[in-house]
Each structure stands twice: as structure tokens, then as C-alpha cells.
Amino acid sequence: MTVNHTERYRFSEAPIWNIQREYYEEEGLKAWNNDQVPQYITCNPMIGTAYAEMIFGFLQDRANKGHVSESVQIVELGAGAGRFAFHVLHELCKLIDYAGIQLPSFRYIMTDLAMNNVVAWQKHPAMQSFIARGMLDFARFDAVHDTDLKLAVSGETISQGDLKQPLVIVANYFFDGIPQELLYVGEGKIYETDVSVEYPEHREGLKPSELLHKISLSYEHRRAPEYEAATYPYRELIGFYQEHLEDSHILFPSSALTCLDRLNLLSKAGYLLITADKGDHLIDNFKFAGPPELILHGSFSFTANYHAIQQVLEKQGAITLFPPHHYKNINVGCMINVDSPEECLQTRLAYRRFIARYGPDDFFSLKELVDRNIDSMGMQQFLSFWRLGGYDAEFFIQSTKRLSSLLPDANDDEKEDLLMGIHIMTSSYYVMEQRYDLSLEAGLVLFEMELYEESKRYLEISVEEDEEEIVSTVFYCLAICCFELELIDEALNYTRELLRLEPDHEEALALIQGFEAE
Numbered sequence: 072m073t074v075n076h077t078e079r080y081r082f083s084e085a086p087i088w089n090i091q092r093e094y095y096e097e098e099g100l101k102a103w104n105n106d107q108v109p110q111y112i113t114c115n116p117m118i119g120t121a122y123a124e125m126i127f128g129f130l131q132d133r134a135n136k137g138h139v140s141e142s143v144q145i146v147e148l149g150a151g152a153g154r155f156a157f158h159v160l161h162e163l164c165k166l167i168d169y170a171g172i173q174l175p176s177f178r179y180i181m182t183d184l185a186m187n188n189v190v191a192w193q194k195h196p197a198m199q200s201f202i203a204r205g206m207l208d209f210a211r212f213d214a215v216h217d218t219d220l221k222l223a224v225s226g227e228t229i230s231q232g233d234l235k236q237p238l239v240i241v242a243n244y245f246f247d248g249i250p251q252e253l254l255y256v257g258e259g260k261i262y263e264t265d266v267s268v269e270y271p272e273h274r275e276g277l278k279p280s281e282l283l284h285k286i287s288l289s290y291e292h293r294r295a296p297e298y299e300a301a302t303y304p305y306r307e308l309i310g311f312y313q314e315h316l317e318d319s320h321i322l323f324p325s326s327a328l329t330c331l332d333r334l335n336l337l338s339k340a341g342y343l344l345i346t347a348d349k350g351d352h353l354i355d356n357f358k359f360a361g362p363p364e365l366i367l368h369g370s371f372s373f374t375a376n377y378h379a380i381q382q383v384l385e386k387q388g389a390i391t392l393f394p395p396h397h398y399k400n401i402n403v404g405c406m407i408n409v410d411s412p413e414e415c416l417q418t419r420l421a422y423r424r425f426i427a428r429y430g431p432d433d434f435f436s437l438k439e440l441v442d443r444n445i446d447s448m449g450m451q452q453f454l455s456f457w458r459l460g461g462y463d464a465e466f467f468i469q470s471t472k473r474l475s476s477l478l479p480d481a482n483d484d485e486k487e488d489l490l491m492g493i494h495i496m497t498s499s500y501y502v503m504e505q506r507y508d509l510s511l512e513a514g515l516v517l518f519e520m521e522l523y524e525e526s527k528r529y530l531e532i533s534v535e536e537d538e539e540e541i542v543s544t545v546f547y548c549l550a551i552c553c554f555e556l557e558l559i560d561e562a563l564n565y566t567r568e569l570l571r572l573e574p575d576h577e578e579a580l581a582l583i584q585g586f587e588a589e
Contacts, residue, residue: 079267079291082253083325086268087283087371091248094279094370096185110152112401113243113347116461116499117434119158121425122345125405126159126239127166128417129343130174136414138236142176144229145239146334148214150181153192155243157501158461160201175236178205180220182212189223197501214249214330220337234338237409240331242346246375249330252323253362254309255292256316261299261309262292264320264362283371290362308382312357320360324376328383341409343418344384347431350375350402352393377404384408390415392422398432434460445470450477450485454492462496468507471516478519486520493517497529508533511545518548527552543572550582559586 080086112118130143150156160179167174179201181192189209192198201207202224209223220229253264269287271277277285298309305328312321335342351357351374363373381391381404389408405422407415441448441456448456453470460466474489481489493513500509514529530549534541546569553562563586569579 077267077269079265082264082266083250085266085288087286087288087365088250090279090282091370092184094283095183096187097279098185110154111465112431112435114152114154114158115431115434115463115465116158116162117459117463118347118403118431119155120162120461121403121431122155122241123159123162123166124421124425125345125418126163126177127170128419128421129237129239129415130167130177131172131417132415133236134172134174135417139173139175141235142178143236143239144234144338145177145179145241146212146220147179147181147241147243148212148330149242149245149248150183150188150192151244152503153181153188153195153198154501154503156181156192156207157197158499159241160207161499162461164201164206176206178208180208180210180222182210182220184211184213186211193223195502214245215326218333218336229337231336232339235340236338237340238334238338238342240334240342240344240346242344242348244348244372246324246327246346246350246377246380247348247372248370250326251373251376252325253290254295254298254312254321254323256312256319256321257292258317259313261295261313263295263298264290265293266290280370283365283367288365305379305383307386308379311382315354316357318359319357320362321357321379322363322373322376324379327375327380331380331384335408343415344406344408345404346377346406347401347403348375348377349373349400350377350404352377352381352391352402352404353397354378377402380404381406388412390419392419392427394427394430394432400435401432403430403432438466441466442469445473448473450474450481450489453477454485454488457492462492462499464496464500464509467493467496468509468512471512474516475519478516481520486522489520490517490522490525493525493529508537510536515544515548518552521555523552523555527556541572543569543576546572547576547578550579554582562586 126145133139133143147156156179181189183189189211192209193202198207208225210220212220218231222229253266255262255264267289269289271282271285274282274285297303300306303309331342331344349372357378365371366373377393381393384406385391387408389406390412392405393402403426405418405426407418409415438460448470453474457463457466493516497509497513510529511533514526514533517526517529527549530545530552534545546565550562550565550569553559553565563583566579566582569576570583573579
């Protein structure tokens, strides 16, 4: 690489953090299109259901203490593409309707640094029913600086001390991407680890994602006795690291902790934090750790220090919950920082059932195995895993080729369950700019099942949504559906549309000739 120059920075003040901000502000929702920034692991129906169950449990706990008159505010930090929030709201509303018990009302507030995202969420069709019911609002929120929440729909501003109910904070893949300090423990002393950044030549013309791929980082230690001073607010935690670690680098979540402190000021009753990330809470994982690697995926991320957040909150009196087993891809924590957190029984039970016993990390690991073996799955295996994942659209799309091969031998019960699953999947689908057309794929599967009325409905949705890229197969299937349903005029119209695209299409010509011969 041709190097222009090298500059040295304190890690939390390195330019990578501003480049990260510029990336998300520039890309907006496009950052998550087709997994440019990975989003599936925290944006599938399964994890949405797990969070909805914990929030539902928390609403029950508030009701059991008699706190039902005031609304509970749920703030998602870095809500990204919006798919996760949609899944949580969809399932939470179903739980509340099913239970039919008295609970405090709630409002879900999606936040992000990029104002473009806030505007896009407000316009998204899937969000309109929640907005109309007063249970969804939006705000631009800078986690490093902001103190208030200025809501886009209601026009309200939530400021210090405004909330009587505890705040619910949701933070997925968030703490790993905001500024952190980088410390080093060696021979019982604390050092800050400065980062030197090598810039490429002509960096001014590069987009943020391109620049991140071309810069190079190196590290140097600098004694930092201020962390060992009695006045340092996290001195006890630093002392713990000095005692238990040697030759180890620590990403210290200073911005995350101050962000939580500022959000805590909004409520007089504390907060519930539910968070998922590449995050370690076990001290053994910090031993002899080298400097962090810049994990690139459009933007970048590090590993979040859940251990520090856990220790600080427990000192404040919180109950913190993490799985008893080691995580592989994503660690989900629930931290109850309210008065008498032990009384939040339903919240803790929900965590036990939907995270600790078998949670999103287990599901994702299993899905990786299933993805590699889709071609050997039977219909019952497909249906079982699809149900386990909450009728996930992406798994359905991955499986359509296999489903096609299984349908000739499927029995009526299996076909009925497949139809039911398609209805559930499409009713809880959050549209993004993706590589696939869900309505088209669902319509083609239903066509192969000879469910012509259902197939026609989904194929027509596909035509309406993407009139510029209609494949001839769609018009052929629609023509057949209409003939089978005795909708002759519609059948002929679709056949003519097909011949307009493919004048020599033999099946279409045969359909026209067959009809004219009658």
C-alpha cells in the first residue's frame, strides 16, 4: 500500500469512529441491503419473539406491582434496518391480545444516528398500523452526546425525570460500534493503548467503507495512572482487572456506560437493558487478549465488553442475566436495574425460557447446519425448523428448490401446514431491498401445490410490487390459475401479456389455440 502518512491517536478518539458515523449517515437503510452490514442474526422472527417475551414479562411485573396507569417506554438504540423492531412489535401485540390481562400500555421508540433512517421508518408500510395505534415513535439519537429524546410522531421531548415507569433499553450490535477506550494490563499496571493509523494516498476521494478497508492500524502502550486513581469512577473494576489479568488488552466501554447513565436520568424508576452482541461477560476470555481486530462488513465492529457493563450495573444493585453456557456467535444479556429487581419474576422467567435454555445463539448455530443440509431435509424436518424460527422468510427462500422436489410426495396434512406457514410468514414480513421476491416465491410454491386461488393472490402481489421486472413464468402461472378458476377473460389477458414478452412461448400459444378452438 502506498502510504501518505501515519497519525497517532488515543483509541477512543481515532478517526475510525467518525468514519463509522459517516458510513451510516451516508448509506442510511441501504447499509443493510443484502447483508452489506450483517443483520439476520438479530433481525429474525426467533430473536424478535424472545425479546417480545421478555418485554411482556416486564409489563406483567409492573402490573403485578400495581404500576399500570403510566406507559412504559421502550427505546431501541441503533434500530438499523427496522426489521427487528417490527418482529418485536408484531409478537408483543399478539402476546398482549392473547393474554387478555391488564398491563401498562407501552410505546416503542426506534432511534438511530442517521436521520435518513428515522424518516424511512416513518414511511415504511409495515410500521403504519403501530404508528396509528400510538405504540411506535421515532427519534434521532446520538448515543455519545444526546440527553433527550425528541420524538418525531408525537412531537414530545422526553427529558430528565419525565418517566415514572422504568425505561426499557434495547441495544443489539450497538455497544460494539461506539467509541471505546483500549487499555492494557501489564505487570499490575494500567496502560492506554494508542492507535497509529496509516492512511492511503488520495484518501479524500474514498467513500467511508472504502477508506476503512484501506487504512492500517498499529498499537503502542502509554502509562495511564489516571485509571488507578481513587477518583476514577470505575476504579474498583480497573483494580479487578489489575488483579486478574496479565499481558491483556481490554476494550473498555466508557461511551456505553455514560450513555446508560444519561438514559437512566430519563426515568425515576431505573431501566431494563436487553442487549445482544459479540460480547464477552466471562473474565477468562480477556486473559492474554491481544489488541482488537477491525472486523469489516461495510462498517466495522469490535467485541463488546459485557463484563464491564455487568460489573458496573451489579454494583448499582442490578440483577444481570447471561446464559450459563458459552456463546458462539451472539451473546444475549438481560440487566434489570430497578428497585427490587428480584421481584421481576416474569422477566427473569422469560429470559430463562427464551435465552438461557435455548436462545438466538443456539438457533443461529443450528441454522448454519441446516443451511448446509437443506437438500437432504424431508418435508416434516423443513416444517419443524421453519416453525422453530418463527416462519422466517429467508429460510423459506433458501428452501424453495428443496420444497419443489418434496411436494409431489407431500400428504394433505403437510400441504395444509405449508399453506398455513406461508400465510403466517407473509403477514409478518418486513419488506427490505433484498435479492428475492417473497410473494413470487410463495406464489410459485402454491402453484406447484395446485392451490390456484392462493397462488394467484401472491403472484398478483408480485406483479404489482415489481412491474418493471416481471418474468414470463409469472404470467404463465397466472394464466393457468385463472383457467383453473374459470376466470377466462383474466386467463386470456395474462396469456397475451406472456406472448408480448415471449412471442414464441409454445405453452402460451397452445393455450390461446385451445381456447379459440372451443
